[in-house]
Amino acid sequence: MAKQKPSNASFNVEKIRADFPILKRRFGKNKLAYLDNAASAQKPQAVIDALADFYANHYSNVHRSVSTLAMEATDAFESARETVAQHVGAQTEEIVFTRNTSESINLVAYAWGNANVKAGDAIVITEMDHHSNLVPWQQLALLKKAELHYIPVEDAGEQNGQLDADFEFPENTKLFAFPHVSNVLGTVNDIKGWSQKAKFEAPGTTVVVDGAAGAPHFQLDLPASGADFYAFSGHKMCGPMGSGVLWGKKEILQEMPPFLFGGSMISKVEKEKTTWADLPAKFEAGTPNAADAVGLAAAINYLNKIGLKKIHDHEIKLADYACEELAKINGVTLYGPNGNASYATGKNGKDHVAKKPNVEKAQNRVGIVAFNLDGVHAHDLGSILDQDAIAIRSGHHCAQALMERLNVAATARASFYLYNTQEEVDRLVQGVKRVKKIFS
Numbered sequence: 001m002a003k004q005k006p007s008n009a010s011f012n013v014e015k016i017r018a019d020f021p022i023l024k025r026r027f028g029k030n031k032l033a034y035l036d037n038a039a040s041a042q043k044p045q046a047v048i049d050a051l052a053d054f055y056a057n058h059y060s061n062v063h064r065s066v067s068t069l070a071m072e073a074t075d076a077f078e079s080a081r082e083t084v085a086q087h088v089g090a091q092t093e094e095i096v097f098t099r100n101t102s103e104s105i106n107l108v109a110y111a112w113g114n115a116n117v118k119a120g121d122a123i124v125i126t127e128m129d130h131h132s133n134l135v136p137w138q139q140l141a142l143l144k145k146a147e148l149h150y151i152p153v154e155d156a157g158e159q160n161g162q163l164d165a166d167f168e169f170p171e172n173t174k175l176f177a178f179p180h181v182s183n184v185l186g187t188v189n190d191i192k193g194w195s196q197k198a199k200f201e202a203p204g205t206t207v208v209v210d211g212a213a214g215a216p217h218f219q220l221d222l223p224a225s226g227a228d229f230y231a232f233s234g235h236k237m238c239g240p241m242g243s244g245v246l247w248g249k250k251e252i253l254q255e256m257p258p259f260l261f262g263g264s265m266i267s268k269v270e271k272e273k274t275t276w277a278d279l280p281a282k283f284e285a286g287t288p289n290a291a292d293a294v295g296l297a298a299a300i301n302y303l304n305k306i307g308l309k310k311i312h313d314h315e316i317k318l319a320d321y322a323c324e325e326l327a328k329i330n331g332v333t334l335y336g337p338n339g340n341a342s343y344a345t346g347k348n349g350k351d352h353v354a355k356k357p358n359v360e361k362a363q364n365r366v367g368i369v370a371f372n373l374d375g376v377h378a379h380d381l382g383s384i385l386d387q388d389a390i391a392i393r394s395g396h397h398c399a400q401a402l403m404e405r406l407n408v409a410a411t412a413r414a415s416f417y418l419y420n421t422q423e424e425v426d427r428l429v430q431g432v433k434r435v436k437k438i439f440s
């Protein structure tokens, strides 16, 4: 049976673009082409309005005073938590608000890790982890004299940019942390498959998923995912900076000691001892970032109105097109799995071969395209593209272990989201050709 082309008929990118004030900006004569969404996504008017409304009309501290205003602020904050919980299929008490993914992962590393990891245990992470899901575990391993193992990233061929599925978890594995999506390769890891494998090969393993690059693209059902913890950042999914989430299984959160101590997280304080508040307050010491939680809820509602599946379909179409067009430029190396091609990772990518689009595979990535141009540093590439108002990221992307694996110091990275267009990809490709001319 012939494969059906993914249809995105009701996805109106021009209408979506009109929701984002910043996309009207010009730099000189150029319209902004914002292709740096894996670093942070832009904000629709609905999110800006929700923040302004909270500050203009409902602002007060939360969970403290009995004034009508204070109760309005508390209701807005707690209803934001319900929105997040519903969005990921979780119970409300399982949603802990943090500042970002980094804080969420550190919370687990300090609170759960300190109480549960001991000398001789193994912690397993991956070569594709962002520093936020590497350094906390590396430091915990050093502190506890635990072993630290890395699941390798596969090289060229069919498995290009995937985690090594033949990796065997050591029997003494206590914790397995991995990214839902690689912020460099765009690889989507199968949360259920990897969690089941870890728990089968090393029973009792606790699984932490770094969802920073996954949550903006996928509908989640976290209790059914197989993971024990999932961390994500609001700012990468059109929400405000400063809005982060940690989801954890209720029974684990209940057992886990607090991370930060202070106001709001206590039940009773006596001179010699303290008891903790119920979930999730136990993990939210001090005045929370209530306004940004409200903004995150607005972002979730906005994305859900459009539909995450449609957004994902849109961005991988752009990524496939970008890969196809960039691969035609001699000297361009593309890293990671591709919907329409396979490319060498590491070495210098000389053997990249364009193939027919493979939609099934394309579903296995997000709209992130990391690449290099022979003889040009990624920073120079980024700076010259910026002259045309094309914003990409260049550097190590907070993934130096992966850079080492790919045998490069840095890459350029274009990352697409709901408001990006094929015309912007064309501008990117023209820009890269211009850079090549300048350097040849």
Ligand SMILES: Cc1ncc(COP(=O)(O)O)c(C=O)c1O
Pocket (backbone or CB within 6 Å): 038, 039, 100, 101, 102, 103, 130, 132, 133, 179, 181, 182, 183, 210, 212, 213, 233, 398
């Ligand atoms: C995969 C991944 N993990 C973690 C992070 C850290 O997110 P934050 O800076 O919001 O804490 C990022 C941010 O780029 C990321 O892409």
